[in-house]
Amino acid sequence: xxxxxxxxxxxxxxxxxxxxxxxxxxxxxxxxxxxxxxxxxxxxxxxxxxxxxxxxxxxxxxxxxxxxxxxxxxxxxxxxxxxxxxxxxxxxxxxxxxxxxxxxxxxxxxxxxxxxxxxxxxxxxxxxxxxxxxxxxxxxxxxxxxxxxxxxxxxxxxxxxxxxxxxxxxxxxxxxxxxxxxxxxxxxxxxxxxxxxxxxxxxxxxxxxxxxx
Amino acid sequence: xxxxxxxxxxxxxxxxxxxxxxxxxxxxxxxxxxxxxxxxxxxxxxxxxxxxxxxxxxxxxxxxxxxxxxxxxxxxxxxxxxxxxxxxxxxxxxxxxxxxxxxxxxxxxxxxxxxxxxxxxxxxxxxxxxxxxxxxxxxxxxxxxxxxxxxxxxxxxxxxxxxxxxxxxxxxxxxxxxxxxxxxxxxxxxxxxxxxxxxxxxxxxxxxxxxxxxxxxxxxxxxxxxxxxxxxxxxxxxxxxxxxxxxxxxxxxxxxxxxxxxxxxxxxxxxxxxxxxxxxxxxxxxxxxxxxxxxxxxxxxxxxxxxxxxxxxxxxxxxxxxxxxxxxxxxxxxxxxxxxxxxxxxxxxxxxxxxxxxxxxxxxxxxxxxxxxxxxxxxxxxxxxxxxxxxxxxxxxxxxxxxxxxxxxxxxxxxxxxxxxxxxxxxxxxxxxxxxxxxxxxxxxxxxxxxxxxxxxxxxxxxxxxxxxxxxxxxxxxxxxxxxxxxxxxxxxxxxxxxxxxxxxxxxxxxxxxxxxxxxxxxxxxxxxxxxxxxxxxxxxxxxxxxxxxxxxxxxxxxxxxxxxxxxxxxxxxxxxxxxxxxxxxxxxxxxxxxxxxxxxxxxxxxxxxxxxxxxxxxxxxxxxxxxxxxxx
Ligand code: SF4
Ligand code: SF4
Numbered sequence: 001x002x003x004x005x006x007x008x009x010x011x012x013x014x015x016x017x018x019x020x021x022x023x024x025x026x027x028x029x030x031x032x033x034x035x036x037x038x039x040x041x042x043x044x045x046x047x048x049x050x051x052x053x054x055x056x057x058x059x060x061x062x063x064x065x066x067x068x069x070x071x072x073x074x075x076x077x078x079x080x081x082x083x084x085x086x087x088x089x090x091x092x093x094x095x096x097x098x099x100x101x102x103x104x105x106x107x108x109x110x111x112x113x114x115x116x117x118x119x120x121x122x123x124x125x126x127x128x129x130x131x132x133x134x135x136x137x138x139x140x141x142x143x144x145x146x147x148x149x150x151x152x153x154x155x156x157x158x159x160x161x162x163x164x165x166x167x168x169x170x171x172x173x174x175x176x177x178x179x180x181x182x183x184x185x186x187x188x189x190x191x192x193x194x195x196x197x198x199x200x201x202x203x204x205x206x207x208x209x210x211x212x213x
Numbered sequence: 214x215x216x217x218x219x220x221x222x223x224x225x226x227x228x229x230x231x232x233x234x235x236x237x238x239x240x241x242x243x244x245x246x247x248x249x250x251x252x253x254x255x256x257x258x259x260x261x262x263x264x265x266x267x268x269x270x271x272x273x274x275x276x277x278x279x280x281x282x283x284x285x286x287x288x289x290x291x292x293x294x295x296x297x298x299x300x301x302x303x304x305x306x307x308x309x310x311x312x313x314x315x316x317x318x319x320x321x322x323x324x325x326x327x328x329x330x331x332x333x334x335x336x337x338x339x340x341x342x343x344x345x346x347x348x349x350x351x352x353x354x355x356x357x358x359x360x361x362x363x364x365x366x367x368x369x370x371x372x373x374x375x376x377x378x379x380x381x382x383x384x385x386x387x388x389x390x391x392x393x394x395x396x397x398x399x400x401x402x403x404x405x406x407x408x409x410x411x412x413x414x415x416x417x418x419x420x421x422x423x424x425x426x427x428x429x430x431x432x433x434x435x436x437x438x439x440x441x442x443x444x445x446x447x448x449x450x451x452x453x454x455x456x457x458x459x460x461x462x463x464x465x466x467x468x469x470x471x472x473x474x475x476x477x478x479x480x481x482x483x484x485x486x487x488x489x490x491x492x493x494x495x496x497x498x499x500x501x502x503x504x505x506x507x508x509x510x511x512x513x514x515x516x517x518x519x520x521x522x523x524x525x526x527x528x529x530x531x532x533x534x535x536x537x538x539x540x541x542x543x544x545x546x547x548x549x550x551x552x553x554x555x556x557x558x559x560x561x562x563x564x565x566x567x568x569x570x571x572x573x574x575x576x577x578x579x580x581x582x583x584x585x586x587x588x589x590x591x592x593x594x595x596x597x598x599x600x601x602x603x604x605x606x607x608x609x610x611x612x613x614x615x616x617x618x619x620x621x622x623x624x625x626x627x628x629x630x631x632x633x634x635x636x637x638x639x640x641x642x643x644x645x646x647x648x649x650x651x652x653x654x655x656x657x658x659x660x661x662x663x664x665x666x667x668x669x670x671x672x673x674x675x676x677x678x679x680x681x682x683x684x685x686x687x688x689x690x691x692x693x694x695x696x697x698x699x700x701x702x703x704x705x706x707x708x709x710x711x712x713x714x715x716x717x718x719x720x721x722x723x724x725x726x727x728x729x730x731x732x733x734x735x736x737x738x739x740x741x742x743x744x745x746x747x748x749x750x751x752x753x754x755x756x757x758x759x760x761x762x763x764x765x766x767x768x769x770x771x772x773x774x775x776x777x778x779x780x781x782x783x784x785x786x787x788x789x790x791x792x793x794x795x796x797x798x799x800x801x802x803x804x805x806x807x808x809x810x811x812x813x814x815x816x817x818x819x820x821x822x823x824x825x826x827x828x829x830x831x832x833x834x835x836x837x838x839x840x841x842x843x844x845x846x
Contacts, residue, residue, distance in 0.1 A: 036396040047587035060476035085579040105583035141815035175214035
């Protein structure tokens with residue numbers, strides 16, 4: 001079996017670390033051999049943060065070759081497209097939280113921002129399934145990662161890993177009120193989207209949202 | 214919730230998913246390591262995070278963050294002379310600072326054993342260069358163990374500790390960034406805590422410990438002999454492994470992370486080469502390498518960064534008249550960057566064009582994504598400082614940067630700090646730039662952790678040799694860049710509360726007579742003070758201080774009842790002149806399509822330092838917003 005490669009990306013401070021750790025442990029609870037690696041350090045000062053996970057037998061390096069990711073998980077729209085450009089294979093899946101942390105070049109009017117249509121169009125051309133999520137009523141931006149996690153679980157985006165595995169992994173990493181709060185959001189988001197037809201090839205886009213910027 | 218501290222102290226054997234840096238700490242515990250010291254620097258700070266997860270009371274060893282890498286090395290060396298198994302860790306360039314001590318280590322009889330752990334950084338992910346520290350090991354006659362994965366970090370440390378203690382010599386455990394940070398499930402052995410014998414065992418009779426005159430040669434001889442003994446060990450150590458693909462024609466010698474990349478890349482190869490993976494890369498296990506060379510017609514040396522192995526192996530092949538074709542580095546690019554699977558794939562294709570299946574590069578549409586360089590955090594005091602300082606400088610001024618978050622001042626929109634070298638270098642570089650220079654003011658920057666680390670000698674020199682430059686000391690109370698470790702002026706060390714060593718009094722004690730102290734949020738005052746300092750006809754220091762807001766804000770958020778605050782832009786007052794984005798540049802500001810400026814509610818921390826920068830006074834006072842988070846994990 002070919003390994004399943006997951007490329008997570010976002011901006012420093014968005015909570016990629018926790019999301020990545022949950023996925024890694026969920027994979028382990030599902031009985032898959034897992035490897036991973038995060039970027040640390042400088043990138044956390046408002047730069048790009050990347051985490052790579054590789055599930056399955058026959059994996060040696062934690063690094064994913066360019067264009068070999070099966071799934072890109074992004075917590076920001078620009079990073080979603082960057083992840084698609086650099087890491088995602090044709091026919092893979094992109095899931096991203098559709099918020100925008102404006103990059104420097106955009107603010108300094110040196111480059112136009114990436115809009116949602118550009119992401120959608122790129123995915124369509126490359127036969128990539130695109131799932132964009134957003135919760136307008138979410139008060140705490142640092143829980144966007146949990147919203148994304150609920151959709152990864154609900155849509156069974158990682159082969160062999162089930163909702164129970166994600167929940168066990170969450171309990172490994174959080175406790176008390178924090179666990180309760182995150183678990184409640186996870187369950188709620190899962191429930192809200194139950195029974196929807198999963199999107200295929202760019203259709204059935206699952207937007208719980210009105211666009212943001 | 215699984216607690217890391219409890220996990221690391223488990224008595225029985227167990228398996229857990231950990232990163233290399235964490236696996237290292239369990240290895241220290243199982244090995245009976247007693248003293249550990251460090252200076253923070255990527256990719257190693259998470260070693261200290263794991264150590265910090267164990268309470269001071271239950272931690273089986275002493276740990277400190279020392280003032281710099283050299284001091285940390287000396288602390289551990291000293292402890293080892295008393296018989297304690299010791300370990301020092303720091304990042305790649307830290308060895309330059311520790312070098313004076315490091316090169317002596319193997320001249321000494323280190324009775325407790327000492328493992329030096331270095332986080333090298335191929336790919337320069339978080340360093341100013343990608344120096345290959347095997348060179349230092351060669352120069353110092355110190356063996357190098359090189360693990361490839363978290364599991365190997367654990368097993369190699371244990372082997373290094375054992376050998377080091379037995380042979381009473383230092384051993385270098387060379388990690389690289391993606392070995393430190395790689396995560397996998399590691400099978401750990403049991404831990405049988407021994408009651409340590411803490412009797413100070415230092416005895417000059419174990420020496421000689423004075424490397425002077427007649428003793429230098431015998432000490433060097435012993436170092437060389439020990440290195441030869443380690444080679445004998447390495448020739449039979451299980452740390453060197455072979456992957457046999459029954460290919461007498463082609464072989465590859467490699468090590469560390471490049472080995473893992475290679476294994477991934479070769480999954481696609483029909484006829485795979487045999488592989489010799491070296492775990493002990495210095496001294497060269499000649500027997501093992503010789504046998505491998507002799508049994509293959511062509512051998513590729515897959516060696517990240519410099520051609521250290523290549524020179525040794527080719528020399529050996531020449532001396533022994535081996536007729537194996539040895540393929541080392543082929544072009545300049547082979548010396549540069551991390552050997553990721555992509556890079557290794559390209560190298561293998563270059564070496565043996567038929568080994569891997571053809572890659573069909575399909576032209577794919579990649580719409581441009583604007584760059585996102587690292588930036589100072591929202592509300593960072595350095596941003597206020599740069600904004601204010603820029604107003605005090607004329608265009609001609611030369612600004613000299615140092616290492617730390619404030620290094621980011623070189624980026625737009627500030628452009629302050631036009632040359633950067635290494636820790637603590639700014640004051641003396643600036644002093645040099647001031648010689649014969651009567652027309653251009655020189656301003657150097659320095660952080661407070663760096664001040665104590667390597668900044669002091671340059672300052673003493675500026676006072677002593679009368680260099681009339683201005684130093685701006687960016688005091689934020691922490692070692693921010695590497696993850697907020699405490700330093701001498703923080704009021705805490707790793708283990709407890711301590712008296713601060715106040716930066717200002719140190720400067721006064723050193724004889725600095727022109728000292729100004731301003732909170733960086735007071736921007737117009739800061740501008741004024743810098744102007745004054747620039748006009749001083751002597752070495753002057755402006756202490757530009759403000760707590761690290763990332764750290765401060767995180768601490769605030771943990772307090773019960775804390776309410777987040779944010780500013781908002783009054784669109785009626787805003788004249789859309791965009792000074793806030795173009796000059797001040799807090800990442801919080803959003804330039805909307807219709808030219809309005811708004812504030813990203815996910816980012817603003819409501820400190821209000823931006824308000825004074827808006828000529829239209831459109832930025833309103835911070836107001837309470839809603840929200841907390843799952844961030845403390
Ligand atoms: S970590 Fe602290 S000092 Fe560094 S950029 Fe952020 S706020 Fe500034
Ligand atoms: S108040 Fe908000 S917008 Fe102003 S400097 Fe602070 S973080 Fe930036």
